[in-house]
Amino acid sequence: MALSKALLRIAALAVVATSLGGCSFLGINFGMAQLSEKECLMRAMYFESNRSSSEGMLAVGTVVMNRLYDGRYPRSVCGVVGQxxxxxxxxxxxxxxxxxxxLASQMADQVLRGARHPGVANAQHFHTAGLRFPxxxxxxxLEAGGNEFYEKRKPGTF
Incomplete structure (x- = not known):
């Protein structure tokens, strides 16, 4: 009886935590199951590319897909975006x-049909344009949509 009450409390806590704090509780993603791959992709492109540039959205979408097919990241678009x-x-x-x-919806359709930004090439990373790191x-x-896209390479292999 005590175990079932404890499980009910944990389940209730999980529901409250996911409804208030996004889609993760104890590292488990709950909310992503409700979103389609297209919705996850368009959300990444919308929030990461200043919302007005199709070029920037395409570049962000390309990074998401590069990560998806790399094997070191989650194996779904929503998993990559929600990481x-x-x-x-x-x-x-x-x-x-x-x-x-x-525009994000239109660009997500294109990316899911295979469109990629040629300037992104194999890049799997980006950050806000204008920042520099040592x-x-x-x-x-590439710089597009307010972001700078980059590949991580071993020094000297540029």
Whole structure:
């Protein structure tokens, strides 16, 4: 009896935590199961690319797909986008409130049909344009949509 009450409390806590704090509880993603691959992709492109640039959205979408097919990241678009500390906080839960959502939807369709930004090439990383970091393994390949896209390479292989 005590065990079942404890399990009910844990289940209730999980429901409350996921409804208040996004889609993760104890490292387990709950909310992503409700989103389609397209919705996860368009949300990443919408929140990460300044919402107005199709080029920037395509570049972000290309990074998501590069990660998906790499094998070191989760094996679904929603898994890649929802991976902790990789994309904008709340990317899978915030509301999309402007016309950029229409463009993100169109661009997500294109990416899911195989479109890729040629300038991104194999890059799996990006950060806000204008920032610079003192690491010697960041090989920049493109600036688009307010972001700079880069590959991580061993020093001297540029």
């Amino acid at each position: 902790k500390n990789q994309f904008a906080q709340g990317v899978l839960t915030k509301k999309m409130t402007d016309s950029g959502a229409v 690491y010697n393994n960041m090989y920049y390949v």
